[in-house]
Amino acid sequence: MANENNHLVLMAGGVGSRFWPMSTPERPKQFIDVMGVGRTLLQLTYDRFRGVVPDENVWVLTNRDYADIVAEQLPEIERSHILLEPCRRNTAPCIAYVSWRIKASDPKANIVVTPSDAIVMDVPEFRRVVTSSLKFASETDAIVTLGMKPNRPETGYGYIQADLSHLSARNKEIFRVDTFREKPQLELAKKYVAQNNYFWNAGIFIWNVSTIVNAFRIYQPVTSRIFEALLPYYGTEREQEFIDERYGDCESISVDYAIMEKAEEVFVFPAEFGWSDLGTWGSLLQQTEHDMYGNSLIGENIHMYDSTGCVVHTTQEKKVVIQGLKDYIVAEKDGTLLICKLEEEQRIKQFSAD
Secondary structure, three states, rough: OOOOOOEEEEEEEOOOOOOOOOEOEEOOOHHHOOOHHHHHHOHHHHHHHOOOOOOEEEEEEEEEEHHHHHHHHOOOOOOOHEEEEEEOOOOOHHHHHHHHHOOOOOOOEEEEEEEOOOOOEEHHHHHHHHHHHHHHHHHHHOOEEEEEOOOOOOOOOEEEEEEEEEEEOOOOEEEEEEEEEOOOOHHHHHHHHHHOOOEEEEEEEEHHHHHHHHHHHHHOOOHHHHHOOOOOHHHOOOOHHHHHHHHHHHHOOOOOHHOOOOOOEEEEEEEOEEEOOOOOHHHHHHHHOOOOOEEEEEOEEEEOOOOOEEEOOOOOOOOOEEOOEEEEEEEOOEEEEEEEEEHHHHHHHHHHOO
């Protein structure tokens, strides 16, 4: 059974359209079935925490425009646990908001914060790592982040440099963080991968609620005072009114800059469970099964001839026939068809605006 003090926070406020034409600003990628498995990325993220966190302790932070989508896709979650940002202020203010909100109802809470638009291939290993990290955070004043062991010199992720000579006495798999590194250029990424103490930053954070609240008090005092002052209103009918009124006063800053790079007791759990943030069509191609010619086919009745290295996402079509393509994206949604070279996918944002 899940620990009754374990809480899950799903960050679902992103507005990107990287998987256009499937994703749009009105329905970004966390709300679509990217993998073609009948569950959206948000639902898959929720699913992998089953048995780790009780349903009644699941929270979602999202844009007010997506409140109904979240409620529709996750009917198991109490509507009062869908917290709405009135404006975009990056990740630090929304994490501060949900931390004080949880603290108001469960002062002993252990919290895992995760993006809702990534995938995990080895769910049992993921659950083991998260459960172990939650136990560690509950027994210490540590902030824990999950580090993905890199298998290629990726320039699209930030990196965590760990001190592998300093492992925790309470958990032999958890190490102190030396520093966080920005997304590197290719040559620097190659150097990181050649060493064994650099890990991809998955943006998954684990802490006790007192630990994170105290960190905000020390490193973000203005933001902490805003949410501390709202303690009498959390869980009441006036909560959203006061959030709407005060949220815009928070500094727009990521939790990485606000807390992670400043706090003293920061640790990393290096892990391997088939993680990808699915930031590109290319990453989807890497993470899905291929036919014998390296094509990733998501949809029914897709026929490929003389084609290699393509990703095809056509779940609404009865029959698809493709001939003579190499390293292409083919995607269709609601009458809009995209055919684009994989190497040119950075132009998709331009296409979607036309």
